[in-house]
Amino acid sequence: MDDLIIIGAGPAGLTAAIYAARFKLKARVFEKLSFGGQILLSPSIENYPGFPEGISTFELIERFKKQVDNLGLEIENQDVLKIELENKFYNIKTESGNFQSKAVIIATGATPKRLGIKGEEEFTGKGVSYCGTCDGPLFKNKDITVVGGGDRALEDAIFLAGYAKTVYLIHRRNEFRASGILVDKTKGVPNIKFILDAVVEEINGDDRVEKVVIKNLKTVIKSEIYCQGVFIFVGIVPNTGFVKDILKIDEAGxxxxxxxxxxxxxxxxxxxxxxxxxxxxxxxxxxxGATAADSAHKYLLKL
Ligand SMILES: Cc1cc2nc3c(=O)[nH]c(=O)nc-3n(C[C@H](O)[C@H](O)[C@H](O)COP(=O)(O)OP(=O)(O)OC[C@H]3O[C@@H](n4cnc5c(N)ncnc54)[C@H](O)[C@@H]3O)c2cc1C
Structure with missing residues (x-):
């Protein structure tokens, strides 16, 4: 019986692990992939305090991990499938067995949202991507589109512009959710072209992406952009399916x-x-993550 099982080793889970270890809880961390989480989909991070020049996400996550290692807490490769309440304790079911714990921290993060349009699934891995860092280098001197208007879309558009010939940034509004400083920076990149008030309706090609059909939402006029890549950054879906039967979740999960x-x-x-x-x-x-570990510690003290 563990005191605490932390599910997920992204920034939230790794921080919860640091705090749990310092509280000297008998804790484990379960991670289904490799540690680090979604931030590794981006090459660098510029808004994390303490790094005025920005820092590579790999380096930042390595530092988190080292701190966890130094405290002697291990990250186990486990995909959690279900959590059940059993007589005041939790039964955590994974592919390799059942684990009991008095408390649980869920830090399973989210995955990028799909557009749900024709061609998106068919061409995923064949020009359609959700990760600039991973796939950017494959698009050297190519034309690509980036879809989205938040920080992630703009950060990745700038990163991708370092490889691509032209980046068409397609956004459904003419204002951005992204921070003003990032919008200004993106506008200063000469090979990024803004296509605003527009949505991508279809992704077409033969074996790989060759073009996208876009619609201007104001004029309703459709047009085509010839491109070899489509990078989609339109939000996230929480990884919470495995707890939907025992916890209160909102309509988006x-x-x-x-x-x-x-x-x-x-x-x-x-x-x-x-x-x-x-x-x-x-x-x-x-x-x-820190608050969750503190609350778990206080809860365990009262048991
Ligand atoms: C392209 C991109 C750029 C970004 N840029 C920035 C930025 O510049 N600045 C910034 O502050 N934020 C940025 N973010 C957001 C940031 O990455 C997230 O807010 C942050 O990673 C959330 O951390 P988390 O630990 O909650 O979840 P995640 O990072 O999603 O980590 C969750 C972990 O849980 C694991 N997991 C999921 N389900 C299970 C399961 N059932 N069993 C076991 N393990 C499981 C996953 O494999 C994952 O490792 C960006 C995100 C993306 C995608």
């Missing part, structure tokens, strides 16, 4: 917590991109 990160069952806490909140960033995921 985000876990509902209070300010101390308590979920709707005693002894279950949630943090990071899997919870309903207003800011989906590394800094907030870390803050919530």
């Amino acid at each position: 985000f876990i509902i917590t209070d300010q101390q990160m308590h979920a709707s069952k005693e002894g279950v806490f949630a943090c990071g991109d899997c919870v309903r909140k207003s800011l989906y960033q590394v800094i907030s995921a870390c803050g919530e």
Whole structure:
């Protein structure tokens, strides 16, 4: 029986692990892939305090991991499939077995949202991508489109412009959710062309992406852009399917917590991109990871 099982080793889970280890809890971290989470989809991070020049995401995550290692807490490769409440304890089911814990922190983050348009699934991996860092180098001197208007879309458009001949940035409005400083920076990149008030309706090609059909939402006029890549950054879907039967989640699947990160069952806490909140960033995921571990510690003291 563990005191605490932390599910997910992104920024939220890794921070919860640091705090749990310092509280000297008997804790484990379960991660289904490799540690680090979504931020590794981006090459660098510029808004994490303490790094005025920005820092490579690999380096930042390596530092998180080293801190966890130094405290002697191991990250186990486990894909959590279900959590069940059994006599005040939790039964965590993974592909390789069942694990019991007195408290649980869910830090399973989110995955990028799909557009749900014709050609998107067919051409994923054949020109359609959700990760600039991973696939950018494959598009040297090619024309590509980037879809989205938030920080992620603009950051990746700038990164991709370093490889591509032309980046067409397609956004459904003429204002951006992204921060003003990032919008200005993007406007200063000569090979990024803005196509605003427009949506991508279809992705076409033979074996690989060859063009996209876009629609101007004001004029309703359709046109085509010839491109070899389509990078989609239009939001996230929380990884919470495995808890939907035991926890309160909102209509989009985000876990509902209070300010101390308590979920709707005693002894279950949630943090990071899997919870309903207003800011989906590394800094907030870390803050919530720390709070969740503190709340779990206080809960365990009362048992
Ligand atoms: C392209 C891109 C650029 C970004 N740029 C920035 C930026 O510049 N600044 C910034 O602050 N934020 C940025 N973000 C957002 C940031 O990455 C997230 O807010 C942050 O990673 C959330 O951390 P998290 O730990 O909550 O979740 P995640 O990072 O999503 O980590 C969750 C972890 O849980 C694991 N997991 C999921 N389900 C299970 C399961 N059932 N069992 C076991 N493990 C599981 C996943 O494999 C993953 O490793 C960016 C995100 C993207 C995609």
